Amino acid sequence: xxxxxxxxxxxxxxxxxxxxxxxxxxxxxxxxxxxxxxxxxxxxxxxxxxxxxxxxxxxxxxxxxxxxxxxxxxxxxxxxxxxxxxxxxxxxxxxxxxxxxxxxxxxxxxxxxxxxxxxxxxxxxxxxxxxxxxxxxxxxxxxxxxxxxxxxxxxxxxxxxxxxxxxxxxxxxxxxxxxxxxxxxxxxxxxxxxxxxxxxxxxxxxxxxxxxxxxxxxxxxxxxxxxxxxxxxxxxxxxxxxxxxxxxxxxxxxxxxxxxxxxxxxxxxxxxxxxxxxxxxxxxxxxxxxxxxxxxxxxxxxxxxxxxxxxxxxxxxxxxxxxxxxxxxxxxxxxxxxxxxxxx
Numbered sequence: 001x002x003x004x005x006x007x008x009x010x011x012x013x014x015x016x017x018x019x020x021x022x023x024x025x026x027x028x029x030x031x032x033x034x035x036x037x038x039x040x041x042x043x044x045x046x047x048x049x050x051x052x053x054x055x056x057x058x059x060x061x062x063x064x065x066x067x068x069x070x071x072x073x074x075x076x077x078x079x080x081x082x083x084x085x086x087x088x089x090x091x092x093x094x095x096x097x098x099x100x101x102x103x104x105x106x107x108x109x110x111x112x113x114x115x116x117x118x119x120x121x122x123x124x125x126x127x128x129x130x131x132x133x134x135x136x137x138x139x140x141x142x143x144x145x146x147x148x149x150x151x152x153x154x155x156x157x158x159x160x161x162x163x164x165x166x167x168x169x170x171x172x173x174x175x176x177x178x179x180x181x182x183x184x185x186x187x188x189x190x191x192x193x194x195x196x197x198x199x200x201x202x203x204x205x206x207x208x209x210x211x212x213x214x215x216x217x218x219x220x221x222x223x224x225x226x227x228x229x230x231x232x233x234x235x236x237x238x239x240x241x242x243x244x245x246x247x248x249x250x251x252x253x254x255x256x257x258x259x260x261x262x263x264x265x266x267x268x269x270x271x272x273x274x275x276x277x278x279x280x281x282x283x284x285x286x287x288x289x290x291x292x293x294x295x296x297x298x299x300x301x302x303x304x305x306x307x308x309x310x311x312x313x314x315x316x317x318x319x320x321x322x323x324x325x326x327x328x329x330x331x332x333x334x335x336x337x338x339x340x341x342x343x344x
Contacts, residue, residue, distance in 0.1 A: 044073045045245075045254050048085035048097040051078050053279050053290060054122045054132075054211075054237060055098050056271075057298055061261025063278040070253040081162065082237075089115045095245040096254065100237045103165030103321035106313055109333055110324045116246050116335045119239030119255065120305050122296025124171075125269060126232025132269075132294040133168075134215045134226035135175045137207045138200050142225055147206070150179040150228050159191035159199050159208035165321035166190075167236035172209050173315040175228040183319040200224050212293035235296075235308050241335070252341045255302070259342035262298040269295040303339035306330050 045067075049055055061067055067074055079085045082099030089097050090113035098121060109115075125131060135158075141147040147156075153176075160168040164183050173183050189205055196208035197218045207227075210218065218224045239258070245251055265271060271279075280287040309330040316322045 043071050043250070044075050045250055046075045046077065046093070046095045048077045048079045048088060048094040048099065050081060050099045051283055053283060053285070053293075054296060056265055056275070056279060056295070057121070057258055057261035057302065058098055059261075059282040060264050060275055060278055061257050063282065064261065064264065066257035066260045067254070070250075070257045072250055072254055072257065081166070083166075086113065086115070089240055089242050092242050092244050095242055095248070097240045098238075099240075100162075100167030101170075101309070101312060102162070102167060103169075103316040103319075106316065106328065107323050109328055110322075114243040115333070116241045116243065117238055117304050117309065117330075117333055118241050118246075118335050118338045119258070119302040120235055120299055120308075121237040121239065121302070122235060122298060123305075124230040124232060124234040125294075125297050126229065126234070127294075128226070128229050130269065130294045131226075131229035132212045132215075132296050133171055133209060133230060135172065135207060135209055135228040136196075136200070136215055136218055136224035137227050138203070138205075139222055139224055140203070141206055147227075150176060151181065153207055154181060154185045155187070156206040157187040157189050157204070159189050159196045159205040161191065161193045161196075161209075163190035164188040164319050165316060168209050169319070169321070170236045170312050170315055171230050171234065173319070174230045174234050174311075175209075178228060178231070183315065197221070197223055212295075213289050216293060233305075233308075235305055236312065238304060239302065241338075246335060252338055255338035256342045259300065259302050259339070262302050263300045265298050267297055269297055271295065299339075301339045301343040303343075304334050304336055306334050309334065 049058060062074055079099060082097065083102045083104040085094060085097040085099060086105055086108045088094045137147050147153060158172060160172055162168055169183060169188060176182060191199055193210050193214050196210050199205045200208055200218065200223050241251060265275060276287050276290050279285065279290050313327050317325060
């Protein structure tokens with residue numbers, strides 16, 4: 001399995017720094033705490049986001065003026081993870097959050113925190129040669145025959161950003177499932193994406209689940225090769241509304257503008273020069289790296305994916321990352337009406 005390589009994998013170091021430092025460089029106002037006074041009634045929508053090309057529809061819709069055309073001013077608050085934004089969303093410090101889902105999100109729902117899942121974001125294309133996320137295995141283990149299939153990873157240590165209860169943990173579970181394994185069959189190490197290549201190099205982990213361009217960089221360096229990618233349709237990210245914003249006048253207008261951003265993105269993951277430039281300018285990333293790295297695909301209406309939420313919940317209950325055992329009915333927290341309105 002060989003995927004598209006980076007034009008210059010050396011520039012990944014620049015990308016790692018940009019992801020950590022992009023903060024208020026992203027268009028919109030950085031409110032810091034998220035309590036900067038934005039309100040849906042004033043035309044301002046407060047959006048918490050994890051700065052990443054994974055959430056391209058948000059940045060494209062902003063840069064192309066779709067929110068402005070709808071009379072919306074974005075007030076963007078960068079988050080380290082989706083879990084960080086859940087309390088802010090539940091306490092009306094944010095109107096919208098665009099980020100990855102986690103076991104912590106389900107625990108928050110079980111504990112009574114209220115919010116709605118209204119849309120999806122990046123969806124795996126399922127292409128072994130061009131996937132933005134892959135299960136990368138140490139080249140040393142592949143070369144000496146210790147590992148020749150995903151099943152051979154049983155009992156081995158795998159690096160995942162955020163650990164087993166994060167979005168990456170779910171993506172790993174989806175890849176393991178293809179060969180009859182679960183998260184309980186491996187040792188998951190919470191390891192940031194930039195740290196995964198060094199860990200594979202020194203042998204502290206046997207495999208990892210980096211996203212592009214880090215995955216393609218380690219392949220180019222001969223450190224690892226991919227054994228699996230998430231199947232087509234797999235997703236662990238989306239759009240959440242606060243309970244208050246669900247009933248706000250701007251709720252549909254915001255989602256429709258966001259969906260327009262998605263519709264500007266190519267279905268095969270290869271974007272126009274304009275889109276790549278928007279992402280480079282917004283996120284502070286090298287445009288050649290963006291063009292070389294595989295991207296997720298997006299539904300034109302960004303419809304939520306309740307089947308994926310059900311699968312996440314099952315995975316995390318089985319892995320004891322969720323504190324309850326009786327599954328939540330995800331239909332009670334999913335609202336597809338905004339996606340329906342966007343496609344009308």
